[in-house]
Amino acid sequence: MNKKFLEFIPGEVPKRDMHQLLLSGVAPRPIALVSTISKDGIFNLAPYSFFNAFASNPPIIAIGPAISAATGKIKDTYTNIIETGECTINAVTFDMTEQISLASCEFSPDVNEFEKSGLHPIDSHKVKAPRVMESPFQMECALIESIALKREIGGNGNIMLLEVVKIHAEEHAFSDGKLDPQKLDLVARMGYDYYCRAHGNAIFEVFKPKWNGIGIDALPEFIKNSNILTGAQLAKLAGIKEIPHKEPGKSLQVIEECGKIPEISQSVKEGMIQKDLENVISVLLNMDKVDLAWRLLIESITD
Numbered sequence: 001m002n003k004k005f006l007e008f009i010p011g012e013v014p015k016r017d018m019h020q021l022l023l024s025g026v027a028p029r030p031i032a033l034v035s036t037i038s039k040d041g042i043f044n045l046a047p048y049s050f051f052n053a054f055a056s057n058p059p060i061i062a063i064g065p066a067i068s069a070a071t072g073k074i075k076d077t078y079t080n081i082i083e084t085g086e087c088t089i090n091a092v093t094f095d096m097t098e099q100i101s102l103a104s105c106e107f108s109p110d111v112n113e114f115e116k117s118g119l120h121p122i123d124s125h126k127v128k129a130p131r132v133m134e135s136p137f138q139m140e141c142a143l144i145e146s147i148a149l150k151r152e153i154g155g156n157g158n159i160m161l162l163e164v165v166k167i168h169a170e171e172h173a174f175s176d177g178k179l180d181p182q183k184l185d186l187v188a189r190m191g192y193d194y195y196c197r198a199h200g201n202a203i204f205e206v207f208k209p210k211w212n213g214i215g216i217d218a219l220p221e222f223i224k225n226s227n228i229l230t231g232a233q234l235a236k237l238a239g240i241k242e243i244p245h246k247e248p249g250k251s252l253q254v255i256e257e258c259g260k261i262p263e264i265s266q267s268v269k270e271g272m273i274q275k276d277l278e279n280v281i282s283v284l285l286n287m288d289k290v291d292l293a294w295r296l297l298i299e300s301i302t303d
Contacts, residue, residue, distance in 0.1 A: 023049075024191025031189055032063050033090040033100055035121070036080035037129045038109065043121060044076045045113035045132070047092065047100040049189035050157075059164035060144065061089060067156040068106070076109050078146075081160060085143045086127040089162070090135035094185045094197050099134075126165045136170035136184055207288075213239040220301060228278040233285040237293065246298050254295050261287070 010018055023029075032051035036044045050064030065075040081087050092100050096119070103117040114121050114130075121130035124140045131138040141162035149157035173183045186198045196202070216224060216231075216238045223229065223237065259268040263283045267276045277300055284293035 020191050023189070024194075027190040027194075028188030028196045029190075031092040031100065031187065032061075033092050033096070033103070033132055033135060034063060034065075034077050035088040035090060035114075035129045035132060036077050036086075037084060038076070038080050039083045042110060043112045043114050043130060044080055044109075045103045045117065045119065046075065046077050047104050048077070051089075054161075059139075059167075060161060061139065061141065061164060062159050062161050063089070064157055064159055066158060071106070073106065078158060078160070079109075080129075081143050082146060084128065086129055087141050087143075087162065088124055088127065088129045088131045089139040089141055089164075090132040091137035091184065092187055093134070093136060094187050094199065096134050097187050097195060124166075131168060136173040137179070138168040139164045140166040140168075207239070209239050209241070211241040213241070214243060218243070220297070223278070223281070223297065226278050228282055229285070233282060236285050236288075236290050237281075237297075240290070240294065244294050244298055247295075250295070251299050254292070254299050257292055258284075258296060261289075263287075 008018070008021060013021070029049040030051055032048045034046055034048055038044065046065075048063045048065055050066065051062070053059070053061045063077075065078040065081075067074055077087070099117040099119050103113040103119070105116070107113060107116060113119075114132075120133040122133045124131050127140045127142065129140075131140070142165050144161040144163050147159045147161070149155045149159065169179060173179055175183065181198055181203050182200075184198070187195050188198065190196055213235075216234050219234060219238055224234065226234075229237075255268060258280065259265050261283070264276075264280045266272075267280055277296075281293050281297060284290075284296070
C-alpha cells in the first residue's frame with residue numbers, strides 16, 4: 001500500500017498553523033471546564049482541552065493553560081491556581097457546549113464567567129473554587145506542581161499537575177453501578193472549531209482479553225493474506241487464547257447455526273459456504289460472532 005505523507009517541521013511552520021495541525025491530529029481531547037477563584041474572591045470559569053488523567057492512586061490529572069499565542073497574556077486560570085493552589089475540574093456535556101464556548105472568551109480578570117455563560121456555581125467541600133452544577137462529573141483538585149514547557153526558547157505551554165481530593169458524580173449518570181457514557185453525553189475537542197460527541201453510535205465497546213492473543217502472525221496463511229478481511233477483522237480472530245481444535249460431529253451444527261443468520265443463510269442454502277468462506281467469516285466477525293467464525297474456519301480447514 002502506497003501512502004503519500006506531508007511533512008511538517010516545528011519552527012518552520014507558522015505558530016498558528018502548527019497549533020491547529022497539532023490539535024487536529026491529537027484528537028478528540030476531553031474538555032476540562034476549570035473553575036477557580038481569585039485571591040480577591042472573583043470566580044473564573046474556562047474550558048481547556050489540554051487535559052487528561054495520569055494516575056488513579058492517588059488520582060492525579062493535568063491541565064495545560066498555555067500563555068495566549070495571540071496576545072501573550074497569561075490565563076486567569078493559571079494565575080488563580082498558582083495563587084490559591086486549587087480548582088475544580090468539571091466534565092462538559094453536549095448541552096453545555098455553547099455555554100463553555102462563551103466562557104472561553106478572554107474576559108478581563110474581574111469578570112465572572114459563570115454569569116457570562118449562564119452556568120451555575122455550587123459549593124465545593126474541600127476547596128474554595130465552586131463546582132459547575134450542570135456538569136455530571138466534578139473533581140475538587142489541589143495543585144501539586146506547575147511545569148513551564150520550554151520557556152527558555154519562547155515556549156508558551158504549561159502543565160499543571162493536580163491531585164483530585166474529592167469527586168462528585170451525578171446519580172442519574174450511573175447504570176448498574178458504572179458511569180454510563182450514554183447518560184454522560186460528553187463532548188470532546190477537535191481542531192479548529194470542531195467538536196465531537198460521545199453518544200449514540202459514536203460509542204462502542206472493544207473486547208479486551210485477559211490473556212495474550214495468538215496474534216495475526218499465527219492465523220492460517222489464506223486468512224492472514226485475505227483480500228476480503230480487514231486488519232480489524234483479523235485482529236478479532238487473533239485475539240483468542242489458542243486456536244481451537246475440531247470437534248468430531250460438530251460440522252452440521254456449525255452449518256445449522258450459520259444458516260440461522262439472514263446475512264449468510266443464502267450461502268448456506270446453496271451449499272456455497274466453503275467457496276464463500278471469507279465473506280461468511282467477514283459477516284460473522286462484523287457481528288462479533290468470533291467463536292462461530294473460528295468453529296467454521298476450523299471445520300473448513302480440516303475437512
